[in-house]
Amino acid sequence: MRGRAAGPRVPSHRRACPTAQRPGHRRLAEGDAADDGGAMSKRLDRLERDGLVARSRDDADGRGRVVHLTDAGRRVIDEAFADHVANEARLLADLTPQQAVALEELLTAWLARVEPPAR
Incomplete structure (x- = not known):
């Protein structure tokens, strides 16, 4: 997405992406993505705008x-x-x-240690 004038920055949609990629999971309750200081609401305001x-x-x-x-x-x-998939293919x-x-x-083992399992 580099070089694009339009569209969200990566942090703005990073949390929505896993939800969007799973069939049947197209909804995200705003409270499910808790963030301090209203940052999630501000991101969602921008995405909605x-x-x-x-x-x-x-x-x-x-x-x-x-x-x-x-x-x-x-x-x-x-x-x-x-x-992302194209970049991964290029890297590999x-x-x-x-x-x-x-x-x-190796990455699967490492990820299991640094990221909690999905709910």
Whole structure:
């Protein structure tokens, strides 16, 4: 996404991306992505202003809001994901298949130690 004038900066949509990539998970409750100082609300305000997300009242909790990707937001996420996959392929292109497998195993083990498992 480098060099683009439009679209969100990576931190603005980083939390939405995993949600958007999982089939059946197109909604994110605003409270699910807790952030201090209202930073998440400010990010969501910006994304909503840019037409990438829409908010609606949470039927399960009248005080809450649910965030939905718009079609434009979905396109941005899909494009960012495609860019990521292409970059990953470029980075791994010079590795042998055995090296790629070894790297994946090492990174998987490392990630398990530094990032909590997904809920």
